[in-house]
Amino acid sequence: MHTVTPQEALQLVHEADALSRGAIAELQKERLTELVAHARTHSAFYREKYAGLPENPSLAALPPVGKQELTARMQDWITDPDFSEEALVAFIRDMGTLGHLFMDKYSVSTTSGTTGEPLRMLRDSRHVNINAALLQDRLYNSPLLKNFPGILDKRAKFASVLATGGHHAAFTAFEKRRAALEAEGITGTMELLSIGEPVGEMVARLNAFQPEIITGYPSVLRVLAGEQQEGRLKIVPKVILCSAEQLTDETRLLIEDRFSCPVGNVFCSTEAGEVSILCDHGRMHLNSDWIIVEPIDRDGNPVPPGTMSEAVLVTNLMNAVQPIIRYRVDDCVILHEAPCECGLPFPYVDILGRTDDMPAFKGKSGTVRLSPIVFLNAVCDIAGISIFQFIQLGPETLTMRVQYLEDGDREAVNREIIQEVRKQLIGNGLENVVFSIEEAEPRRALRGKKMKAYIKDFSE
Numbered sequence: 467m468h469t470v471t472p473q474e475a476l477q478l479v480h481e482a483d484a485l486s487r488g489a490i491a492e493l494q495k496e497r498l499t500e501l502v503a504h505a506r507t508h509s510a511f512y513r514e515k516y517a518g519l520p521e522n523p524s525l526a527a528l529p530p531v532g533k534q535e536l537t538a539r540m541q542d543w544i545t546d547p548d549f550s551e552e553a554l555v556a557f558i559r560d561m562g563t564l565g566h567l568f569m570d571k572y573s574v575s576t577t578s579g580t581t582g583e584p585l586r587m588l589r590d591s592r593h594v595n596i597n598a599a600l601l602q603d604r605l606y607n608s609p610l611l612k613n614f615p616g617i618l619d620k621r622a623k624f625a626s627v628l629a630t631g632g633h634h635a636a637f638t639a640f641e642k643r644r645a646a647l648e649a650e651g652i653t654g655t656m657e658l659l660s661i662g663e664p665v666g667e668m669v670a671r672l673n674a675f676q677p678e679i680i681t682g683y684p685s686v687l688r689v690l691a692g693e694q695q696e697g698r699l700k701i702v703p704k705v706i707l708c709s710a711e712q713l714t715d716e717t718r719l720l721i722e723d724r725f726s727c728p729v730g731n732v733f734c735s736t737e738a739g740e741v742s743i744l745c746d747h748g749r750m751h752l753n754s755d756w757i758i759v760e761p762i763d764r765d766g767n768p769v770p771p772g773t774m775s776e777a778v779l780v781t782n783l784m785n786a787v788q789p790i791i792r793y794r795v796d797d798c799v800i801l802h803e804a805p806c807e808c809g810l811p812f813p814y815v816d817i818l819g820r821t822d823d824m825p826a827f828k829g830k831s832g833t834v835r836l837s838p839i840v841f842l843n844a845v846c847d848i849a850g851i852s853i854f855q856f857i858q859l860g861p862e863t864l865t866m867r868v869q870y871l872e873d874g875d876r877e878a879v880n881r882e883i884i885q886e887v888r889k890q891l892i893g894n895g896l897e898n899v900v901f902s903i904e905e906a907e908p909r910r911a912l913r914g915k916k917m918k919a920y921i922k923d924f925s926e
């Protein structure tokens with residue numbers, strides 16, 4: 467597949483903003499044909515999967531794929547013949563590689579575990595450049611934020627609340643930006659906060675730093691909005707950018723209100739990159755020139771626009787090294803085909819999928835509220851876990867359901883889990899919380915197969 471330079475990516479993305487729906491459909495088709503041909507030629511997994519298909523199959527003819535079957539066949543999935551899964555695992559375990567490229571060409575990210583099934587993802591320069599162009603064109607330059615030119619000002623004071631300590635996409639991007647600024651002699655403009663940090667510490671550091679731009683997970687920003695309202699946090703940001711998790715209108719308006727500044731939002735995933743971006747009319751437009759989203763029902767049949775889906779099939783037209791083609795994600799969405807007043811030609815979506823419950827514990831000095839990501843990220847890089855789910859059974863009781871990979875040493879995995887989770891609990895003044903692990907299937911919602919990675923159940 468041909469590469470795309472940063473300049474070409476910006477041009478391609480910008481040009482698509484003015485296309486008709488029909489022209490975007492054509493573009494999708496063209497890019498899909500190229501991707502499928504590439505996957506069939508260079509990925510043993512897809513070659514096998516598509517063996518019986520004609521030379522140029524339609525999207526609907528391609529069999530859907532799932533995370534478990536793909537991660538189990540990582541070595542066959544990757545299209546680069548020099549790829550070694552073992553080398554990737556070693557790269558991820560070594561924190562010294564952070565911000566570096568794997569095999570000198572791929573950015574690596576691991577999922578923040580919202581689905582409880584860890585995934586390692588390579589992004590080639592094509593994916594990275596197009597993603598950056600999508601953000602630049604449809605977020606930073608959008609009418610929603612363009613009255614705040616500080617967003618592109620390299621000297622703006624920029625704070626991020628991220629999952630640190632792993633190869634998470636946002637953390638890697640933050641470190642890259644910091645390194646690029648330092649190379650230009652700009653220092654002291656970026657403040658990194660970890661979601662694993664106690665809220666009190668975060669508040670103190672933000673008060674001292676006084677950021678102009680804050681980025682982070684909606685659930686963490688919601689916690690900070692509460693701190694601002696109670697008067698402990700005293701900051702005057704110019705813009706707040708949410709990403710990675712679902713942002714409900716309620717949370718967005720609440721954050722906007724508490725901080726009196728516009729809130730931008732990007733829905734991204736490790737597999738698909740920047741899936742959708744908030745416009746100035748409050749709608750999350752799909753970047754459908756580069757990502758195909760097909761809402762489906764529980765049996766895999768397409769559901770019409772305006773109807774809630776049980777899951778979606780996602781196709782990422784950017785990434786050639788680790789092709790994501792009709793990849794099933796158990797998020798429920800509503801796709802809207804109606805035109806939006808903002809003028810963008812892309813359909814928009816309501817993403818209803820990933821509302822994990824919010825952890826709240828009884829600590830020694832009152833209630834401690836945390837983002838579920840604190841726990842999900844603590845464990846998602848631990849090798850040997852197949853699927854996990856946290857279940858909070860009471861104000862001082864937390865359990866984790868785990869299913870292990872076949873060849874792992876379960877006791878070693880458990881020791882590592884306990885160490886990582888205890889670290890988060892102690893860091894937040896929750897030494898009193900009892901944590902346990904059980905080997906069990908995660909609980910699933912009654913309808914369909916949707917699973918939440920953090921749930922609260924105080925009934926036991």
Ligand SMILES: [Zn+2]
Nearest residue numbers: 745749806808
């Ligand atoms: Zn719009």
